[in-house]
Amino acid sequence: MSRYDPAVIEPKWQKAWDKAGCFTVRHDPNRPKYYVLEMFPYPSGRIHIGHVRNYTMGDVVARYKSSCGFSVLHPMGWDAFGMPAENAAMERGGHPKDWTYGNIAVMRDQMKPLGLSIDWSREFATCDPDYYGQQQSMFIDFMEKGLVYRKNAVVNWDPVDMTVLANEQVIDGKGWRSGAEVERRELTQWFFKISDFAEDLLEAIDGLDKWPEKVRTMQRNWIGKSRGLQMGWDLTAPHGGFDRIEVYTTRPDTLMGASFLGISPDHPLARALEAERPEVAAFCAEARKGGTTEEAVETAEKLGFDTGLTVKHPLDPTWEIPVWIANFILMDYGTGAIFGCPGHDQRDHDFCRKYGLPIVDTFLPMEGDWDIGAEPFVPLKSEGVRYTRGFAGDEVQTGDAAVDAAIAHAEAAGYGTGVTKFRLRDWGLSRQRYWGCPIPVVHCEACGVVPEKKENLPVELPDDVSFDKPGNPLDRHPTWREVACPACGKPAKRETDTMDTFVDSSWYYARFTAPHAKTPTDMDEAKYWMNVDQYIGGIEHAILHLLYSRFFARAMHICGHLPAGAIEPFDALFTQGMVTHEIYEVPYHIVDGREVLGHSPINSDIPTRYRYLYPEEVVVFTYDGARHALLRSEVDAAGIDKLNPDALINFKTSQKHTRVEVRPPTKMSKSKKNVVDPMDIIARYGADTARWFVMSDSPPERDVEWTAAGADATQKHLARVWRLASEIGEKPGAAAEDEALLKAMHRAIADVTQGIEGFAFNKAVAKLYEFTNTFAKSNASQDARRQAMRTLAQLMSPMVPHLAEDIWAMTGGEGLVAKAPWPRADEAMLAEDNVTLPIQINGKRRAEISVPKDMPPAEVEKIVLADEAVVKALAGAAPKKLIVVPGRIVNVVI
RNA sequence: GCCCGGGUGGCGGAAUGGUAGACGCAGAGGUCUCAAACACCUCCGGUGCAAGCCGUGCGGGUUCGAGUCCCGCCCCGGGCACCA
Numbered sequence: 018m019s020r021y022d023p024a025v026i027e028p029k030w031q032k033a034w035d036k037a038g039c040f041t042v043r044h045d046p047n048r049p050k051y052y053v054l055e056m057f058p059y060p061s062g063r064i065h066i067g068h069v070r071n072y073t074m075g076d077v078v079a080r081y082k083s084s085c086g087f088s089v090l091h092p093m094g095w096d097a098f099g100m101p102a103e104n105a106a107m108e109r110g111g112h113p114k115d116w117t118y119g120n121i122a123v124m125r126d127q128m129k130p131l132g133l134s135i136d137w138s139r140e141f142a143t144c145d146p147d148y149y150g151q152q153q154s155m156f157i158d159f160m161e162k163g164l165v166y167r168k169n170a171v172v173n174w175d176p177v178d179m180t181v182l183a184n185e186q187v188i189d190g191k192g193w194r195s196g197a198e199v200e201r202r203e204l205t206q207w208f209f210k211i212s213d214f215a216e217d218l219l220e221a222i223d224g225l226d227k228w229p230e231k232v233r234t235m236q237r238n239w240i241g242k243s244r245g246l247q248m249g250w251d252l253t254a255p256h257g258g259f260d261r262i263e264v265y266t267t268r269p270d271t272l273m274g275a276s277f278l279g280i281s282p283d284h285p286l287a288r289a290l291e292a293e294r295p296e297v298a299a300f301c302a303e304a305r306k307g308g309t310t311e312e313a314v315e316t317a318e319k320l321g322f323d324t325g326l327t328v329k330h331p332l333d334p335t336w337e338i339p340v341w342i343a344n345f346i347l348m349d350y351g352t353g354a355i356f357g358c359p360g361h362d363q364r365d366h367d368f369c370r371k372y373g374l375p376i377v378d379t380f381l382p383m384e385g386d387w388d389i390g391a392e393p394f395v396p397l398k399s400e401g402v403r404y405t406r407g408f409a410g411d412e413v414q415t416g417d418a419a420v421d422a423a424i425a426h427a428e429a430a431g432y433g434t435g436v437t438k439f440r441l442r443d444w445g446l447s448r449q450r451y452w453g454c455p456i457p458v459v460h461c462e463a464c465g466v467v468p469e470k471k472e473n474l475p476v477e478l479p480d481d482v483s484f485d486k487p488g489n490p491l492d493r494h495p496t497w498r499e500v501a502c503p504a505c506g507k508p509a510k511r512e513t514d515t516m517d518t519f520v521d522s523s524w525y526y527a528r529f530t531a532p533h534a535k536t537p538t539d540m541d542e543a544k545y546w547m548n549v550d551q552y553i554g555g556i557e558h559a560i561l562h563l564l565y566s567r568f569f570a571r572a573m574h575i576c577g578h579l580p581a582g583a584i585e586p587f588d589a590l591f592t593q594g595m596v597t598h599e600i601y602e603v604p605y606h607i608v609d610g611r612e613v614l615g616h617s618p619i620n621s622d623i624p625t626r627y628r629y630l631y632p633e634e635v636v637v638f639t640y641d642g643a644r645h646a647l648l649r650s651e652v653d654a655a656g657i658d659k660l661n662p663d664a665l666i667n668f669k670t671s672q673k674h675t676r677v678e679v680r681p682p683t684k685m686s687k688s689k690k691n692v693v694d695p696m697d698i699i700a701r702y703g704a705d706t707a708r709w710f711v712m713s714d715s716p717p718e719r720d721v722e723w724t725a726a727g728a729d730a731t732q733k734h735l736a737r738v739w740r741l742a743s744e745i746g747e748k749p750g751a752a753a754e755d756e757a758l759l760k761a762m763h764r765a766i767a768d769v770t771q772g773i774e775g776f777a778f779n780k781a782v783a784k785l786y787e788f789t790n791t792f793a794k795s796n797a798s799q800d801a802r803r804q805a806m807r808t809l810a811q812l813m814s815p816m817v818p819h820l821a822e823d824i825w826a827m828t829g830g831e832g833l834v835a836k837a838p839w840p841r842a843d844e845a846m847l848a849e850d851n852v853t854l855p856i857q858i859n860g861k862r863r864a865e866i867s868v869p870k871d872m873p874p875a876e877v878e879k880i881v882l883a884d885e886a887v888v889k890a891l892a893g894a895a896p897k898k899l900i901v902v903p904g905r906i907v908n909v910v911i
Numbered sequence: 912g913c914c915c916g917g918g919u920g921g922c923g924g925a926a927u928g929g930u931a932g933a934c935g936c937a938g939a940g941g942u943c944u945c946a947a948a949c950a951c952c953u954c955c956g957g958u959g960c961a962a963g964c965c966g967u968g969c970g971g972g973u974u975c976g977a978g979u980c981c982c983g984c985c986c987c988g989g990g991c992a993c994c995a
Contacts, residue, residue, distance in 0.1 A: 059995050099995065172993075183993040231915055235990075238914050311991045315912040349992095364912075441992095448993065518995070557989060559915075564992095595989085681987080688994075714923040714935060718916095720988065721923080727936050734935085737950090779924070783934035790934095793951095855930040860976040862930045900975055906929040910975050 021739035023703025023819065030822040031132055039083075039835050040134045042090050044545050051087035052546050053079045054526055056554030056562070057094045060120040060142070061101060061687035064127045066695045066723055067596035070711040074593055074778065075553050076133045077712065077815040081773050082550075083134065084814070084839035090546055092529040093128070093135045095121050095142040098149075098453045099518045100183060101688065106484040113452040114480070117144055127696060131704045132818055134835070139532045143521035144452070148528065150475025151537040152520065153457035157468045158576035160458075164210045167466070170445050171283070171309050171349065174202035178487040181449045187308040190317075194487070201305045203283060203348075206447040207456060207514060211568045215240055215439040218567055227589035229718075232559045239560050241440025243267045246424050248433030250278055250328035250356070253337055257289040262328060262340070265351040265438060269427060270419035273406035274358040274379040276369050278328050278340045279321070283348035290324055290342075297322065297342070304344035319368050320344045331432040332408060343368065349442060359393060366393040379406040383413070444565060446517040449489045451482060453515030461502035461509035470503045476511070489513055522562055523569035526552075526586055527579055538578045547583040556592040557684070563587070591776050594720040597682035598691040601635045601646050602627040604676055614675055627678070629690035635677055640666045646677040682722045693723050705817035706732040712778040712816050735820055738789055738813070742806050742824040745799055755801035761791045762805045763846035769812045770842070778816070785813055803828045808840050856881055857908040858890045866907075874901040881907050 034040065055075035058068060079091040095117075102113035121142055128135075141148050159165045173182040177195035181204070186193040211218075219240045222233050246269035249261040262278060280287050282301040290297040300322040307313050321341045330336035338356075345364065346355055359369035359376040369376050378389040380402040387394045396402060398416035410422030427433035447456070455476045457469040469476055479497040482490035491497060491513040502509035524537070530546040531539035554562075570586040573579040579586075604625050605614045614628075635646040640662045647665060651674055657664045668674065685692045698707045710731045715721040765788035772781025792805055807828045814821035814834045825834040849870060854877065856864040864886040868877060878899055881887055887909055898910035 056995095061995090096995070101994080181993075184991095185994045187993095235915050239991085241914095309993085312912075315991090317912095445992075450993090517993070519992095522995080555989090555995095556916080557995085560990060561992065562995085597988085683988080686994085716924075719924090720917085724922085727923080730936060733949095740950095780934085783925075786934055853930085857929080857976070860929095860974095865930070898975060900929095902929060905927095906976085908929080908975050 019743065021736040021820070023705055023735075026823045027130065027132060027704055027819045030819045031130075033822070033833060034132075034134075034835060037833060037836070039833070040091065040136050041138055042088055042136050044542060045088045046545070048086070048088040050090065050546060051079075051082040051551075052090045052530075052549045053082065053551045054092065054529070054549045054553070056552075056558060057096050057522070057525060058124070059096045059099060059101070060117055060124055062120045062123065063687075063692075063694055063696075064124050065596070065685045065687075065692040066698075066711065067685045068128075069131065069695045069707055070596055070717075070721075071553065071555075071593055072128065072131065072133055073708045073711055073816070074591075074717055074776075075551075076131075076135075076708075076818075077773060077778060078551055078553070079134045080815040080818060080835065081839065083835070084811070084837065086838065089134070090529070091133075091135055092139040092532075093133075093137065094140055094525055094529065095124075095144075096518065096522050096525075097121065097142040097144040098515075098521055100185075100450065100452070102452045103450060103484060112480065112482075113484075114144070114478075117142070117452075130699055131708065134818075139529055141528065141532050143454075143518075143525065146475045146477050147533075148525075149454040149521070150477075151528070152454050152516070152524070153469070153474050153476055154471055155524070155537050155573065155576065155578065156457055156516075157471060158578075159209065159572055160468055162572070162575055164213070164572050164575075166208055166210065166443075167205055168208060168443075169203040170206045170208075171201045171347070172204050172206075173199045173308050175199060175487075180487045180489075184308060184310050187310075187313070190307045190313065198306050199308055200302075201307065201309050204447075206445050209444040209446055209568070209572070211444045211565070212439060212441055214568055214571055215242070215441045217571070218441075218564065219439075221567070221585055225585065225587075225590070228587075229590060229592055232556075232563070232590060232592060235559045236564060239441065239564065242437065243440070244420070244424070244435060244437050245269065246427050246433045247352075247436040248331060248427060250331065250338075252340075253327040253329055256326055257286070257293070259286050259289065262286065262354050263352045264354045264356050265436065266356060268358065268361065268416075268420065269423035269433070270404075270407070270409070270416060271358040271361050271379045272330075272332060272356070272423065273408060274360045274377050275330065275338055275356045276359050276365070276374040276376065277321075277357045278338055279343040279346050279355045279357050279368075280340065281346040281348040281353040282342055282344065284342075284346075284353045286340075287324075287342050297324070300342060304342065307344075314345055314347060315364075317344060319364065319371065321368060321372055323372070331427075331430075339374075341372075351438065360389050361393055361395055363393050363395065377406070380404045380416075380419075444517075444519075444568070446520055447514040448517055449492075449513075450515055451478065451484075451490045453518060454521060455491070456512045456514050456516060458512045459500055459502055459509045460512065461505060461507065463507060464502055464504040464509075466512075467502055467504045467509070473503070491515070519561060519565050520569075523565045524573060526566070527570070527573065527583070536578070537573070540577075540580065543578075543583060544580050547579065548586050548588045551589045551591065552587040553591045553593060555595060555684075557595070559592065563590070591717070593717050594715070595684040596693075596723050597720055598632065598685055598693060598723045599637070599644065599682050600680035600689050600691045601630040601632065601637075602678045602680060603630055603648075604678065629688075630677065631690045632693060636665065637679065638662045638665045644679040645669060646679045648675050648677060651675060684720075685723070693725075698725065698728055702728055702732045703819075705735055705820045709735060709782070709817050713782045714779055716779050717776055734786070734789075735817060737793075738809070739820060739824065741789070741793055742810070742827050745802050745806060745828065748796070750796050750798045750802060752798045752801070754795060754797040758792065758795045758797040758801050758805050760846050761788055761795075762808050763842045764788075765812060766808065766840050767842035767847055770839070773815060781812075782816065785809070788812075810834060811837060811840055852904055854904075855906050856884060856887065857906065858887065859911055860908060863887075863890065870904060874903060877901050877903075877907065881909065 053075055055071055079089050083089045097117050102117050105116045106113050173187050175182050175192035175195055177197035187199050192199055222236055245265055245267040247265050249263055251261045282304040291301050304320055307317050321343045324340045326340040327337040357365040359366040360378045376390050381387050383403055401415050403413050409426035410419050424435040457476045459467050461467055479494055498511045500511050526549050527538050531542040571584045574584050604627055605612050634649055636649050636652045636659050637646045657668055710728055768784040769781045807830050810821040810824035821834050851867050852870050853865055853867050855862050864884055866880055896909050900908040
């Protein structure tokens with residue numbers, strides 16, 4: 018007897034799709050287009066189950082839309098530049114290029130058996146010279162339009178390795194390799210003028226109505242439009258050529274609560290003082306320690322240095338306020354100087370308490386008291402408060418009103434100007450690294466910074482580089498830098514910075530519309546295919562990638578590479594949850610140049626380091642509610658039952674073993690080794706089981722902690738459907754039962770369609786289970802069952818396309834299910850005559866009645882009041898209230 | 912620290928302010944079988960003999976009615992501009 022055999026049917030149908038050219042799309046003006054795109058993967062080495070989940074979601078949409086008659090573009094590529102390739106080269110030797118293309122080949126081979134409806138003819142990697150050459154060409158266009166410039170910016174500097182570190186490479190304020198304390202240092206860097214678009218990027222968010230609200234909120238907050246006061250504070254005694262300090266504040270209403278004026282260690286005045294006084298230099302050096310992230314700056318211990326200088330308060334020239342240098346003020350933000358108001362700001366409060374500066378309130382709650390010395394009072398700006406040291410506006414007003422009044426006051430009195438500012442900073446794209454797109458400019462002594470000529474593009478990365486030393490290999494390459502100036506022809510030097518990999522991913526969606534064009538895009542193709550109708554990706558990209566892409570689309574439009582309609586490139590966005598897994602770490606110490614694994618150090622001065630382990634390297638168990646792990650090799654050697662927690666905990670507490678720490682689940686990531694290879698499941702059960710499994714149960718937007726438990730049952734279900742299809746001819750059935758089955762079928766069409774449209778794949782799957790159960794119990798005629806099964810196969814086809822084709826063929830479907838039109842639910846078949854109404858007594862369900870769907874409320878009331886449970890509860894009295902919600906519920910209030 | 916999410920049975924989860932737990936997993940019992948596998952049937956939040964009572968992270972509130980709305984917390988996750 019034949020049975021469901023994915024190993025046979027999956028390759029068979031994949032060949033059939035290829036032969037029919039199902040997924041190779043062409044520009045077809047006669048059909049509506051649909052562009053579905055999942056965020057392309059970084060080629061880390063092997064795919065993990067998170068990729069399967071992500072790409073199956075996209076495939077469900079792509080296949081569904083295709084069935085609905087759209088010409089569907091569903092491409093795939095590789096976000097292939099980035100640090101891991103260089104790290105691999107450092108650790109294992111070899112070249113980033115070989116590592117990257119090798120990984121791409123492996124991952125492509127792993128993805129193909131999944132049966133994704135991808136147009137592989139459009140595939141590219143961002144590290145292909147053809148792609149990054151077009152990117153360089155656009156960079157030059159952006160330069161011409163004034164969208165690119167250079168300025169100083171802070172970087173993480175490793176003073177031992179003499180190199181710039183990524184934030185990821187700064188661990189607890191120390192360099193990951195050298196262990197040296199990292200410092201913030203300024204460097205000349207390339208920037209994109211994204212700030213020119215701040216207002217537009219903010220306003221256009223309103224139009225992104227098919228984006229998740231949370232992403233829109235995050236982007237709005239990130240851009241951070243604020244109205245504030247720009248003002249000068251005159252120094253009591255001018256110093257070193259400075260006579261005033263410019264400050265921007267969003268809380269000018271708290272001006273009377275100022276306790277100090279704080280400047281960044283990189284403020285020009287601080288720099289001047291640094292040159293004069295060694296103690297200032299020493300403080301600034303200390304204050305620059307630590308990483309550049311906002312988190313590091315915000316959470317570092319607040320340090321201040323009293324410069325001895327004072328400024329005059331603009332509202333009271335006799336009031337002198339001290340000028341401090343503080344480590345939590347960055348030169349990148351605002352003017353690099355703030356006034357500290359400890360009464361209404363936690364950070365300033367901490368600072369003033371620490372250094373004994375005065376703390377006063379400028380406003381208090383409407384009612385009650387507030388101990389301002391103990392805790393700052395920080396209400397929402399929209400709340401009304403009572404001003405105790407107000408100088409503009411009413412005594413009682415909201416913070417917002419007071420800010421407006423203070424700005425008006427400052428402008429009238431002439432000590433400041435109302436200014437709108439954005440939190441959004443320009444996009445620093447320089448990276449001092451090899452494996453990225455070279456910035457196509459040349460530095461000429463005579464001509465300055467000159468763009469490379471377009472006919473010389475791409476500026477290709479040299480292959481002969483080594484990674485044995487820290488720093489950028491392009492910098493120390495013997496010949497690559499040497500080049501003729503594109504303007505004057507004299508010897509000049511190439512720029513050695515490469516571009517942030519976010520640049521690569523900011524326009525790939527546009528390149529997919531014409532991946533082989535000799536220009537960045539082909540306008541005809543871009544006009545037809547853009548925008549991306551449905552973009553799918555992780556919530557971790559909610560801000561940076563999506564904001565940069567929105568900027569890039571605008572810049573590309575200005576340079577003639579995208580039509581005006583494509584400046585918001587993603588019509589609809591869906592953010593899928595992450596697949597998470599526990600992390601296993603083994604502590605180790607370096608003793609006498611040797612690694613000692615998993616034990617406590619003899620000498621506590623020896624720092625503990627951690628190395629990650631793959632899930633398959635450990636045995637994990639729960640004991641007393643706590644998670645424990647042991648090395649698999651040690652458990653095997655000891656011959657212990659891996660499923661017996663008692664035996665395992667006994668081993669862990671009494672035997673010599675290597676310590677393994679279990680960390681809570683986080684997003685699967687190759688670098689943390691908490692990845693699960695889906696290839697086992699695919700090899701064992703087939704792609705359809707893997708696809709159905711990742712689509713069932715969990716809502717797509719939610720994170721899921723990975724477990725393979727249930728994969729067996731998933732395959733059993735698919736085998737059951739296949740068997741039900743194959744057995745249709747075995748019993749005659751009765752036409753009298755046809756209507757019930759066909760009604761259920763139409764119900765399923767409606768529900769599954771709604772599930773897919775609404776990205777509720779788990780609910781669509783639940784409805785498919787329900788319909789399968791109804792089908793299995795049905796004794797309808799063979800014709801009706803064959804029709805129902807064909808429809809079931811179609812409804813399942815976006816999730817399990819191979820199985821669906823097999824059943825489709827088995828039940829007499831014409832051609833490929835991949836090409837068949839999506840079924841439509843017949844409204845007449847969905848109508849229900851009767852409804853069940855629950856009866857509540859005082860909000861608790863006590864009975865239920867079945868009534869015609871459109872029975873008038875007055876009639877329903879009669880039936881309810883005659884109901885046994887209601888009569889008993891009323892005990893002769895009249896109800897206080899009777900609420901009838903037609904078609905939903907009845908509540909009797911007694 | 913700041914911004915944004917999430918928290919419902921043993922587990923994944925469902926529920927336009929209207930019957931909490933659809934559907935699935937795991938588990939228990941049964942039918943079939945010489946036996947097993949497969950398949951099929953029944954049960955399956957807690958407590959209680961039952962009627963019932965309790966129950967959606969915690970504490971308040973609004974409402975005829977709250978998992979859902981409001982206020983205040985706790986815990987977990989994402990982002991914080993050089994991980995991608």
